[in-house]
Amino acid sequence: MIKRFYILTWLLFGLEVFAQQGTSSPYSFYGIGDVRFKGTLENRAMGGITSHGDSIHVNLQNPAYYSALRLTSFSVGATFNAGRIESNTESSKAQRTALDYLALVIPTKKIGFSFGLIPFSSVGYNVYNVSSDAILRQYSGSGGINKVYFGSSYAITPNFSIGADVQYNFGKIETKAINSFSDVEYATREINVSIASGVNFNIGARYQKLIDKKYLFYSSAVYRPGGQLTLSNDRTLTLINWAGLGTVETPIGDPVNYSVPDDKMKLPTQFDLGIGYGKNSVWSIGANILYQSTSDFGARYNTIDNVQFEQSVRFSLGGYFIPNYKSFSNYLARIVYRAGVRHENTGLVINNKSITDTAFTTGFGFPIRGTFSNLNVLFEMGSRGTQSNNLVRERYLNVGFSLSFNDQWFQKRKYD
Numbered sequence: 001m002i003k004r005f006y007i008l009t010w011l012l013f014g015l016e017v018f019a020q021q022g023t024s025s026p027y028s029f030y031g032i033g034d035v036r037f038k039g040t041l042e043n044r045a046m047g048g049i050t051s052h053g054d055s056i057h058v059n060l061q062n063p064a065y066y067s068a069l070r071l072t073s074f075s076v077g078a079t080f081n082a083g084r085i086e087s088n089t090e091s092s093k094a095q096r097t098a099l100d101y102l103a104l105v106i107p108t109k110k111i112g113f114s115f116g117l118i119p120f121s122s123v124g125y126n127v128y129n130v131s132s133d134a135i136l137r138q139y140s141g142s143g144g145i146n147k148v149y150f151g152s153s154y155a156i157t158p159n160f161s162i163g164a165d166v167q168y169n170f171g172k173i174e175t176k177a178i179n180s181f182s183d184v185e186y187a188t189r190e191i192n193v194s195i196a197s198g199v200n201f202n203i204g205a206r207y208q209k210l211i212d213k214k215y216l217f218y219s220s221a222v223y224r225p226g227g228q229l230t231l232s233n234d235r236t237l238t239l240i241n242w243a244g245l246g247t248v249e250t251p252i253g254d255p256v257n258y259s260v261p262d263d264k265m266k267l268p269t270q271f272d273l274g275i276g277y278g279k280n281s282v283w284s285i286g287a288n289i290l291y292q293s294t295s296d297f298g299a300r301y302n303t304i305d306n307v308q309f310e311q312s313v314r315f316s317l318g319g320y321f322i323p324n325y326k327s328f329s330n331y332l333a334r335i336v337y338r339a340g341v342r343h344e345n346t347g348l349v350i351n352n353k354s355i356t357d358t359a360f361t362t363g364f365g366f367p368i369r370g371t372f373s374n375l376n377v378l379f380e381m382g383s384r385g386t387q388s389n390n391l392v393r394e395r396y397l398n399v400g401f402s403l404s405f406n407d408q409w410f411q412k413r414k415y416d
Contacts, residue, residue: 023122023144024094025394026085027355027385030307030348032145032173032196032229032265033123038342040101041077041378041402045363046318047340049286051220051274053206056372056406058105058114061272062204062222063163066105066112066153071372073105077402079378087392096124100400110155114165120145123173128245136180136187138245145171145196145229153204164203169229171196178249180242186252187242192260193234200227200267216280222272226293229267233260268312268347269293278319285319292347310354312347316340318361336365336374351389358382363400372406 023034038048039061046052050061058075059065077100085092103116122144129137151165173194180187201224208218235258241250271291278284292312318340324333339362348355359382366375378400385393 023098023124024081024083024085024096025384026125026127026392027346027348027394028121028123029125029127029139029141030350031121031309033121033141033143035121036098036119036144037101040075040103041079041363041376041400042338042365042404044380044400045338045340045361045376045378046286046320047316047342047361048314049274049276049288049316049318049340050222050272050290051206051218051276051286051288052284052320053218053220054281056374057404058103060101060103060114060116060118062206062220063114063151063165063202064153064161064204064206064220066114066151066163067107067110067155067161068153068206069105069107069112071406071408072107074405075101075103075105075402077101077376077400079398079400081396081398083394083396085392085394086387088387088390098122100402112153112163113151115150116148118147118149120147120169120171123175135182136178136244138178139176141173141175143171143173145169145173151202159209160205160207162203162205164201166199166201169196169198169200169227178240178242180244186239189238189240189242189249189251191236191238193236194263195232196229197232198227198229198267200224210280214279216278216284218276218286220272220274220288222270224270226269227267229265231263231265233262235260274316276319281322281325283319283321286317288314288316290314290316294347306351308349309347310345310349312345314342314344316342318342320365331367331369334367336376338363338365346384350391353386353389353391355385355391357384374404374406376400376402376404378402 025034028034038044040058042057053059053065053068055070058073079100081096083094101118105114123141126140147167147169149165149167153161153163155161175192177190178187202222204222206220210216236255238255239252241252274288276284276286294309294311320336320338322336327333341360344357346355346357359380361380363378380398383395385391387393
């Protein structure tokens with residue numbers, strides 16, 4: 001009962017944790033920021049494949065996998081990011097630590113239920129520009145969109161299940177722009193705040209087949225219809241006494257509030273298809289392709305002529321290996337060794353250049369003695385963007401940790 005109390009407490013009060021800034025990328029300036037969630041750390045360590053699932057690890061990308069679990073599972077994951085942002089003339093470092101997800105899956109005989117909190121996107125940038133006529137401009141942003149979800153799946157047969165989840169998206173994005181002119185005493189500061197809300201849903205299916213009693217073929221399909229975000233906007237303009245980057249912004253007079261029309265953003269449609277093959281509880285390799293239609297995220301307040309959005313595609317390949325999951329004398333033989341690679345066209349086009357993201361991943365699953373629970377570690381090294389076309393390249397290393405607590409909640413007692 002104590003374990004269950006802590007799990008429910010984490011879920012109920014996890015909203016505060018998601019208020020942290022989850023990115024430091026200048027590319028989060030556009031739209032609603034970086035789309036952060038790419039699966040649980042276990043799946044991300046295998047290149048982000050969505051088709052793999054077993055009886056003790058949560059799969060949050062395809063709701064059809066909820067009923068595949070045999071134990072009630074609570075999963076929490078967090079990532080530390082260390083990156084370098086490089087242009088043709090300079091570079092800078094950035095670090096961030098953020099909670100990735102909180103999720104609970106409760107399986108019964110044929111039906112599985114799940115609910116939790118997941119970040120959808122993050123905004124976090126601080127960039128500046130000095131023009132030839134000595135105009136200093138600084139742009140910064142923070143916040144993001146989170147989602148709380150509830151889902152269920154049903155095992156039609158032991159090999160085939162379907163599922164769906166409903167997601168409520170919410171959050172706050174704040175952006176700030178400061179303009180300082182060399183021949184003007186005071187600078188101007190514009191702060192824009194967007195309060196976002198909206199609903200969307202996913203539907204999924206999974207199929208697996210045991211071959212020769214020990215090899216497993218599995219496949220997965222997920223469809224997310226396009227949803228919609230409503231943005232309630234507010235703008236404040238203030239004169240400030242400002243000496244430049246890193247100095248105190250002292251307001252001059254009272255701020256002026258402007259009425260800004262509410263806005264609506266269409267969430268793009270997604271299709272995700274995956275297949276895999278392996279020897280049950282020994283090794284497996286899988287591949288996924290995720291297609292996303294063109295979005296209309298755009299910029300929330302400013303018309304930017306050099307930015308467009310296009311169709312997005314992500315390819316993932318990865319798998320795992322367990323030397324001997326039954327071993328009692330050799331702990332190293334029971335560790336899950338994972339690896340993968342992914343390549344993604346993010347759908348963002350700047351200066352007629354498509355922004356891509358490529359990463360190599362590896363990870364380990366450490367079983368906790370005497371339980372079905374496990375600790376998982378992720379290492380993800382990648383690169384996003386380019387230094388050509390007056391853009392920047394981000395080189396990053398993500399180190400992630402997740403805990404999966406597994407227990408039998410609804411086991412029928414044989415003895416009183």
